[in-house]
Amino acid sequence: MATRNESTDRPCGIDFGGTGIKAAAVDLEAGDFAADRVRTRTPDPSTPEAVAEVFVELLGQLPQSHGPVGVTVPGVVRQGVVHSAANIHKSWIGTDADALFTSATGRDVHVMNDADAAGLAEVRYGAARGRRGLVIVTTLGTGIGSALVHDGVLVPNSELGHLQIDGRAAETRAANSVRESENLSWEHWAGRLTTYYRTLEELFSPELFVVGGGVSKKADEFLPLIDIETEIVPAALLNKAGIVGAALYAAESAR
Ligand code: BGC
Numbered sequence: 327m328a329t330r331n332e333s334t335d336r337p338c339g340i341d342f343g344g345t346g347i348k349a350a351a352v353d354l355e356a357g358d359f360a361a362d363r364v365r366t367r368t369p370d371p372s373t374p375e376a377v378a379e380v381f382v383e384l385l386g387q388l389p390q391s392h393g394p395v396g397v398t399v400p401g402v403v404r405q406g407v408v409h410s411a412a413n414i415h416k417s418w419i420g421t422d423a424d425a426l427f428t429s430a431t432g433r434d435v436h437v438m439n440d441a442d443a444a445g446l447a448e449v450r451y452g453a454a455r456g457r458r459g460l461v462i463v464t465t466l467g468t469g470i471g472s473a474l475v476h477d478g479v480l481v482p483n484s485e486l487g488h489l490q491i492d493g494r495a496a497e498t499r500a501a502n503s504v505r506e507s508e509n510l511s512w513e514h515w516a517g518r519l520t521t522y523y524r525t526l527e528e529l530f531s532p533e534l535f536v537v538g539g540g541v542s543k544k545a546d547e548f549l550p551l552i553d554i555e556t557e558i559v560p561a562a563l564l565n566k567a568g569i570v571g572a573a574l575y576a577a578e579s580a581r
Pocket residue numbers: 399400401402410412439440441442465467468469470471472485487497
């Protein structure tokens with residue numbers, strides 16, 4: 327872990343998704359943005375080189391941030407190398423994103439899975455703060471992202487949105503994008519989520535589920551309808567979780 331000093335106190339988090347790229351300087355004491363977030367559209371095609379150019383621009387708009395930069399991507403990331411690309415350009419697969427972004431920006435960049443970043447932030451600052459044992463954070467969005475955190479330690483790349491249930495990847499039945507495209511009622515969707523979370527319960531016996539993603543703002547509509555044994559709560563950091571978690575990860579992995 328890096329020692330606290332000025333250069334790690336204002337790291338930056340960048341949330342790279344299929345439609346937008348958002349960045350903010352992060353105050354690690356508060357677990358919050360240190361100043362307003364900046365955002366831009368994801369370039370099309372969203373190749374690694376095009377995205378690196380956008381990062382340079384965005385970092386130029388964040389004078390409050392210095393030191394390490396954490397980046398979230400919607401895919402598997404091992405040791406800085408991207409191994410899957412659900413909603414982004416396929417050329418990401420096999421790219422050493424840590425090396426590419428570090429050389430493009432001149433900053434110390436650390437890339438991680440988007441749901442892992444959100445999970446880390448929820449455990450450190452949000453809905454699962456101080457919780458021991460296994461916490462599973464799921465993000466319900468275009469796909470389903472997941473983070474497994476045990477006693478505060480992240481086990482990365484769990485990819486539980488791809489769990490096969492009745493012969494189909496869970497996210498193709500229960501992601502929020504499916505609720506929208508199939509125009510499902512809250513009750514109907516909660517039925518699908520019940521099947522999903524019961525499967526996770528059976529396999530992992532967690533202490534707590536945290537539900538994130540944009541739709542967690544409407545948790546009152548569907549969380550009470552999910553019929554499981556385990557405690558399940560909405561995320562607290564909402565759309566800040568990815569950026570805050572990535573900045574924290576970068577500060578703690580700083581070279
Ligand atoms: C991807 C995950 C990602 C999740 C949420 C899934 O389709 O495989 O890596 O965390 O979507 O973006």
